[in-house]
Amino acid sequence: MRNFRMLLQYEGTRYQGWQRQESTDNTIQGKLEMLLSKMTGQKIEIQGAGRTDAGVHALGQVANFHADTQMTEKEILEYMNRYLPEDIAVISLKEVSERFHSRLNATGKTYCYRVIHSELPHVFDRRHAHVVEQKLDVRAMEEAAQYLVGTHDFKAFTSNKRGKKSTVRTLESIQIEEHVSASMQMQGLQDEICFLYRGDGFLYHMVRIITGTLLEVGAHKRKPEEIAEILASGLRERAGELAPAKGLTLLEVRYQ
Amino acid sequence: MRNFRMLLQYEGTRYQGWQRQESTDNTIQGKLEMLLSKMTGQKIEIQGAGRTDAGVHALGQVANFHADTQMTEKEILEYMNRYLPEDIAVISLKEVSERFHSRLNATGKTYCYRVIHSELPHVFDRRHAHVVEQKLDVRAMEEAAQYLVGTHDFKAFTSNKRGKKSTVRTLESIQIEEHVSASMQMQGLQDEICFLYRGDGFLYHMVRIITGTLLEVGAHKRKPEEIAEILASGLRERAGELAPAKGLTLLEVRYQ
Numbered sequence: 001m002r003n004f005r006m007l008l009q010y011e012g013t014r015y016q017g018w019q020r021q022e023s024t025d026n027t028i029q030g031k032l033e034m035l036l037s038k039m040t041g042q043k044i045e046i047q048g049a050g051r052t053d054a055g056v057h058a059l060g061q062v063a064n065f066h067a068d069t070q071m072t073e074k075e076i077l078e079y080m081n082r083y084l085p086e087d088i089a090v091i092s093l094k095e096v097s098e099r100f101h102s103r104l105n106a107t108g109k110t111y112c113y114r115v116i117h118s119e120l121p122h123v124f125d126r127r128h129a130h131v132v133e134q135k136l137d138v139r140a141m142e143e144a145a146q147y148l149v150g151t152h153d154f155k156a157f158t159s160n161k162r163g164k165k166s167t168v169r170t171l172e173s174i175q176i177e178e179h180v181s182a183s184m185q186m187q188g189l190q191d192e193i194c195f196l197y198r199g200d201g202f203l204y205h206m207v208r209i210i211t212g213t214l215l216e217v218g219a220h221k222r223k224p225e226e227i228a229e230i231l232a233s234g235l236r237e238r239a240g241e242l243a244p245a246k247g248l249t250l251l252e253v254r255y256q
Numbered sequence: 257m258r259n260f261r262m263l264l265q266y267e268g269t270r271y272q273g274w275q276r277q278e279s280t281d282n283t284i285q286g287k288l289e290m291l292l293s294k295m296t297g298q299k300i301e302i303q304g305a306g307r308t309d310a311g312v313h314a315l316g317q318v319a320n321f322h323a324d325t326q327m328t329e330k331e332i333l334e335y336m337n338r339y340l341p342e343d344i345a346v347i348s349l350k351e352v353s354e355r356f357h358s359r360l361n362a363t364g365k366t367y368c369y370r371v372i373h374s375e376l377p378h379v380f381d382r383r384h385a386h387v388v389e390q391k392l393d394v395r396a397m398e399e400a401a402q403y404l405v406g407t408h409d410f411k412a413f414t415s416n417k418r419g420k421k422s423t424v425r426t427l428e429s430i431q432i433e434e435h436v437s438a439s440m441q442m443q444g445l446q447d448e449i450c451f452l453y454r455g456d457g458f459l460y461h462m463v464r465i466i467t468g469t470l471l472e473v474g475a476h477k478r479k480p481e482e483i484a485e486i487l488a489s490g491l492r493e494r495a496g497e498l499a500p501a502k503g504l505t506l507l508e509v510r511y512q
Contacts, residue, residue: 089377121345
């Protein structure tokens with residue numbers, strides 16, 4: 001059995017997330033497995049590094065699968081891009097050691113959450129950014145973010161109810177970058193904020209709950225210091241709202 | 257009667273172009289007129305500065321309409337953005353002199369045509385850029401563009417068969433800018449070219465035929481010098497192919 005590693009991009013808007021589900025065939029993993037099974041005549045299972053939620057996008061998702069095939073890497077890549085829907089693309093495909101596992105071998109991930117401050121609708125960014133009407137205090141959000149960087153129990157920042165597994169993770173950095181988007185630059189209208197999260201791994205909904213909480217700090221609904229109390233409490237209800245899926249993109253998965 | 261000037265943005269993908277048509281209500285002008293007629297209880301006609309084709313986008317379309325209404329500018333703007341589909345937005349709306357006409361008073365326009373060089377599908381740019389597999393020779397395209405800048409009879413660069421009106425226009429500049437798109441920068445994969453056209457006015461299909469012709473120069477299928485002959489011939493069949501609509505965006509309309 002050969003093992004193939006893929007770099008994938010997708011716009012999550014139309015899908016029920018990455019993970020295959022019994023109730024729907026409308027998942028990214030499902031679409032890829034169906035295509036590869038058809039291509040090889042075998043039942044193919046794909047391992048994805050990150051299980052992105054419904055509506056979340058990826059610029060650098062990594063996945064691998066085992067298959068018995070004589071096809072070259074190039075042939076597989078071209079076959080897949082020919083038959084995949086236009087909102088999913090295979091950017092590269094390489095044969096790797098049989099022991100490579102995209103999720104278990106991953107040592108880190110980077111996510112980006114895009115927020116646009118505007119009172120007007122955003123025609124061109126509407127699928128890929130969360131638009132907020134209120135002006136945000138970036139300095140306050142940066143101060144709040146510092147409480148989250150480092151190794152912590154992020155139990156208060158996940159929606160996962162199954163309580164057995166460790167909820168300790170290391171957030172290496174949170175960068176809050178201010179941009180002016182090209183589409184608005186001409187009108188001098190608004191600014192965009194990109195929250196960049198680098199960590200060793202992320203819990204279910206973790207990036208979106210952290211972002212939702214930081215946005216409440218940015219809107220002066222909470223004080224930066226509250227973050228320490230929320231972390232210590234371990235209570236989901238103390239943290240902020242879940243930020244909408246469409247603003248989130250998996251940028252990259254890192255390996256040793 | 258009050259006269260209102262609007263700045264509009266839209267993603268043209270789903271529409272049959274700007275101009276109202278008898279055969280379909282799926283045009284930008286049609287959607288706007290229907291909404292304003294409903295809002296005012298009067299039959300409203302809109303004048304748009306540029307009649308963008310089906311699939312062409314706008315970041316800075318300008319349009320005006322006359323209406324008998326007591327509503328404030330802000331009320332009209334908010335009403336429109338509440339009821340317009342999410343791929344059309346009113347960015348600003350101001351009452352202007354009764355004699356202002358968005359098309360007749362316009363002194364210039366700027367269009368941008370985006371081309372991406374890549375052998376891979378482009379998930380995030382698929383609606384707004386034309387993807388070409390072949391690497392393009394930007395220097396050759398710049399040389400070719402110089403033959404087009406200035407005041408010329410652009411008859412060879414329009415699809416319009418009705419031959420009465422003047423086909424003389426002034427192209428103030430063609431800038432060919434090379435970018436690396438954010439989505440691909442991480443993978444170091446491809447480059448993007450933006451053709452910026454500034455002129456006093458543009459004929460039907462003019463920007464797309466010029467772009468299609470420049471792309472043939474960039475792919476070394478034609479020599480830059482041929483442009484002079486094509487211009488002089490006045491024959492549409494001598495020019496290059498019509499570039500796809502989705503790469504084109506109306507960036508701005510200029511007034512004195």
